[in-house]
Amino acid sequence: MSDNTNETTAAAEYDFYPMWESLGMDVPAHDMLLGAVGQMFGDVFLAQENRPASTDYLNQVVAGIHSGRIKEMLDKKASGEAKKIVGSFCLYVPEEIVIAAGGIPVGLCSGADWATDKVEEHLPRATCPLIKSFAGFKLGSVCPYIESSDLVIGENTCDGKKKAYEFMATQVNMYTVDIPNVHNAQTLELWKGEVRKLAERVEQETGQKITAESLKAAIKLANDKRRALQRLSATRAADPAPISGLDSLLTVQAAFMDDAERLTGAINAMADECEQRAADGVGVAPKGAKRILYTGTPMAVPNWKLFNIIEKAGGVVVGEEACTGSRYYKDLVDESGETVDEMLDAIAERYFGINCAIFTPNDGRIEDIVRMARELNADGIIDCSLQFCTLYEMESFTVEKAAEQAGIPFMHITTDYANEDAGQLTTRIEAFLEML
Numbered sequence: 001m002s003d004n005t006n007e008t009t010a011a012a013e014y015d016f017y018p019m020w021e022s023l024g025m026d027v028p029a030h031d032m033l034l035g036a037v038g039q040m041f042g043d044v045f046l047a048q049e050n051r052p053a054s055t056d057y058l059n060q061v062v063a064g065i066h067s068g069r070i071k072e073m074l075d076k077k078a079s080g081e082a083k084k085i086v087g088s089f090c091l092y093v094p095e096e097i098v099i100a101a102g103g104i105p106v107g108l109c110s111g112a113d114w115a116t117d118k119v120e121e122h123l124p125r126a127t128c129p130l131i132k133s134f135a136g137f138k139l140g141s142v143c144p145y146i147e148s149s150d151l152v153i154g155e156n157t158c159d160g161k162k163k164a165y166e167f168m169a170t171q172v173n174m175y176t177v178d179i180p181n182v183h184n185a186q187t188l189e190l191w192k193g194e195v196r197k198l199a200e201r202v203e204q205e206t207g208q209k210i211t212a213e214s215l216k217a218a219i220k221l222a223n224d225k226r227r228a229l230q231r232l233s234a235t236r237a238a239d240p241a242p243i244s245g246l247d248s249l250l251t252v253q254a255a256f257m258d259d260a261e262r263l264t265g266a267i268n269a270m271a272d273e274c275e276q277r278a279a280d281g282v283g284v285a286p287k288g289a290k291r292i293l294y295t296g297t298p299m300a301v302p303n304w305k306l307f308n309i310i311e312k313a314g315g316v317v318v319g320e321e322a323c324t325g326s327r328y329y330k331d332l333v334d335e336s337g338e339t340v341d342e343m344l345d346a347i348a349e350r351y352f353g354i355n356c357a358i359f360t361p362n363d364g365r366i367e368d369i370v371r372m373a374r375e376l377n378a379d380g381i382i383d384c385s386l387q388f389c390t391l392y393e394m395e396s397f398t399v400e401k402a403a404e405q406a407g408i409p410f411m412h413i414t415t416d417y418a419n420e421d422a423g424q425l426t427t428r429i430e431a432f433l434e435m436l
Contacts, residue, residue: 016067019074023147030142033114034066037302044308048244050284054273055247057266061254065301069257070144073104083206087149089134090157091256091323092179092354094347096333097199099218099260102208107256108134108145108152111300113417115140122167128388129416130300131164138171145257146172151205153198155179157358158391175201181358188352195348215343219333221260228267229255229329235274236318237376240283242274245294245307245317247284252324253301285316290433292316293373295399296384296413297392298323303417306384306425313430319376321369327354330368357391365395366402373408379436380409382429387416409436 020027041062045051061069076082083102089110098105113129114136123135137143146152154165154176165176177194180187203209232251235242251270254263277283292315294307299322307317320326333350337343355365373381383399385392396412403410411432415421 014067014071016071019071020144023070023144024141025144025147026141029140030066030144033112033142037062037112040302040304044304045246045250048246048284048311050282051247052243052270052273052277052284054266054270055243057270058247058250058254061258061263062250062301065257066144069259070148072259073106074148076104083208084150085148086151086153086202086205087145088153088155089161090155091328092155092157092351092356093153093177094195094198094351095260096215096218096222096347097195097202097210097344099221100210100215101199101202101206102214103151103202103206106145106149107253107300108149109137109143109300110134111303111417114142123164126388127164128158128160128386130297130386130389131160133300133417135164135168138168149173151175151202153177153202157356158389160388173205179356179358181360183352183359183364188349191352192345192348195344195351199344210340212338212340212343215340216335216337219335219337219343219347221264223332223335225255225260225264225267226329226332228264228271231271232267232274233319233326233329235271235278238278238283239291239377240281240285240287240289241291241316241318242277242283243270244284244311245292245320246304246311248317249299249304249307249320249324250301252320252328253299255328257301283316285311285314290315290436291318291377291379293319293321293369293376293378293381294325294384295321295369295381296396297386297389300324305417305419305422306382306413306415309422309426309429310382310433313426313433315429315433318378319372321365321372323354323356326368326372327356357395362395362398366398369399370402370406370408373403373406378408380411380432382411382413382432384413384415387414 073085082104086098086103087106087108089108095105110130110133118139119132119135138146152172152174156162168174177198180190294317331350331353334346337346381403383396400410
């Protein structure tokens with residue numbers, strides 16, 4: 001298909017049930033999931049007023065997220081255009097390596113409660129929702145990304161994930177990379193070794209060697225996507241904000257799943273429109289609406305709860321210091337390398353700069369939060385931890401102290417994927433916005 005519109009039109013006429021059945025999915029349960037997500041998307045995204053016209057691309061991404069996109073990847077593998085599909089749960093897994101070895105990198109499902117009763121037969125009840133979610137999507141057989149992945153790459157960004165991957169290795173073809181917990185010259189060298197081992201494992205899986213040409217092209221492809229996201233992010237400093245936090249979040253969520261070249265074109269079109277809207281004083285919220293910087297745990301599809309509450313309460317999210325936010329796109333891989341070794345080093349150095357809460361100390365994240373709040377003219381910071389996420393819960397105290405020293409109002413929230421606390425959160429967020 002030449003564009004996403006044509007793909008979506010074709011998808012509406014295509015019967016995806018045989019494809020889902022061939023992947024071993026529980027199709028009736030999957031129908032329930034798609035129905036719930038579709039209803040949620042309509043209530044949350046399509047109810048927004050004055051969205052940029054270019055965000056229609058995001059509507060199409062969601063419409064085909066478990067159908068047309070899966071077929072596209074499977075067709076590429078069947079034709080030999082791609083060798084394997086490689087799934088991951090974290091942006092610490094370099095997509096450049098997967099692409100250079102002939103694979104398709106995709107993010108895996110982990111943004112909603114599913115098959116919790118089955119999960120708790122293998123993992124503790126007091127486990128963070130994200131971990132229980134990806135295990136539940138696998139045990140419930142409702143995530144076509146997991147079921148179509150030939151290899152799943154995990155990473156030890158927290159103790160919960162590290163131990164959960166031991167269980168996941170009994171369910172899928174699993175490889176886990178080791179990420180050091182401290183930033184220094186010695187641990188960077190260890191990380192470079194991990195990146196090389198990962199490259200060898202991906203080559204083994206795909207049967208295709210990484211060449212200087214393929215790796216240079218993959219770096220350029222990933223960097224172009226980051227550049228487009230940087231452009232779009234910069235427009236959000238305007239008042240009124242030209243695009244909602246919801247649509248900005250969904251754009252980064254799509255970046256983990258959609259075709260990179262096609263999505264990059266769509267993001268640049270969104271940036272074009274938002275730059276013009278900023279120049280014309282056109283926004284998704286009134287000028288002077290309270291501006292919020294989000295920081296904290298990542299928000300995988302379809303976890304849109306908190307942003308929906310903030311923006312329906314009259315605020316506007318103008319930035320995300322999170323893995324589903326600026327950490328994904330703020331730094332580029334150095335494109336000057338000519339050999340595979342030079343480029344693997346450049347990839348390792350770029351990814352080592354991601355300020356995950358796993359690191360101790362984590363001054364870089366704190367500096368990023370304050371810098372982004374100032375650059376985006378945020379009126380306040382909302383820091384969120386998923387329940388039982390020890391890393392972000394403990395780091396929230398450091399973030400609060402930094403916000404206080406910078407003179408930026410701060411609120412911390414602990415929540416999960418369920419809607420039972422939506423009323424309480426709405427009350428707290430409305431009060432926070434009124435106080436700003």
